[in-house]
Amino acid sequence: MSSDPAQDAAPFAQAPSAEVPSAEVSFARAPFTEALNALGPFFSVRQHAAGAAPRPPWQPMSRLAPGSDALLEHVAAVRAGLARTHGVPPERVESRVAASVAHLGLAARLLSPALALAVLRRRALAGSLDALWWQPVLGRPVPLSVAAEDTGAGAEGTGGGGPGTAHADASPAAFLGTYLADGPVAGLDAAFASLSVPPAVLRGNVASALHGATAAFAAGAGPGPAATARAALTRLLTGPALRGAVGTAPNGAFRRRSCCLIYRAAPDRAGPVCGDCVLLDRRRGRG
Template structure:
């Protein structure tokens, strides 16, 4: 199935999966939103705030996070979930993915959740594991992790644990949708691609994937948010105490 210019097959899956594209011209950004490439490299348009810092501050205010690194981890998890969801959703439903080159993806860091992404050109690529690795892991999550390590001193293990959690969450949502709609082929392809991605060295040691359940070996720090508790895939069974 060929990609359509509006990636309409993603829309029934929900906001974490859907991508705005050039086909959504009436809803296209009115201003010069930075690309994710500019975000990672800190080369946002002159006069614009640093998008990553803006996002972290926004998350911190919304969650009343006690320190910036907690908000940075949660912001990272949200953006990773958007990238995995869109890419994996296309790979499963179309058998192909759009090129998500960071230079083609514009990001409104000041929007609400889920993160608002706009793909300026739909270029089809193969929907296999190797392409997903190149496009998402190497194209986005490595430079995003590097940027956050410099800005907020987040541990490498935490960041790759977040990436793994985001992938597992996207896969669970796809599998749930497939079951609800009797799409056994979609569920099987989701599980196959997800298993292949978790076999990659960057994700292999992040936790244990059992069916659709994932138990990570690191913590995203969400428990430090007032009333946050622990996530379903956290390495802790209860919030740590001081």
């Protein structure tokens, strides 16, 4: 496995489909979308009009509700992808393993543009899953679109439907803290908690996804924004949403204190682990 768990999960974290441009909804090329798109596919977003319903294969992310058909179908597709990779029937892959891997991939997809937008523009990406649409695809980051804020709607970060007015006095960590605790990530966590993914694993997935997003952002955004992103990461990892989810390896490297469980998809339940996994140093110690 690579050092980036989001990249490791990407082939399995989205259900198969193909990205098809909408013929009915015009996706604005607003400056904020151009800035995010330049950072790479995990950061890329489109924007659609508030209240619009993009054509299929676009789907509202709010359908990923606890116990929903959309959630179960997505996890089943991830399970099938993991099974194909390891040459086993889908029923040999534990459902909670597929659910955790799916959660990690989607958390990385939601957090990457949110981090970049908070750092670069002091804006929130979305107030809830209701403002986000996606296309379930396999093997690459899912296409993501955010609803444009209604004309005259409230300020960014107040639960509005999309990116709004920037506020220079709000820190990136404050925007992202709300995004984690009361926004789209909280909605995602609630959905996957209904599938028996332990809370510690969910928090570890989010911490891992945020760490990976910060590293990717820092690599392409320049020294100043990179330092701001790292400071926000440090604050968030010690904040209430993620406190206790991570630690450090003997060499000082980032380590989550839980495992995303992807290793259990292998036939012998002993597949490779991610580069930030709590099990990594234990395995090296046995070697």
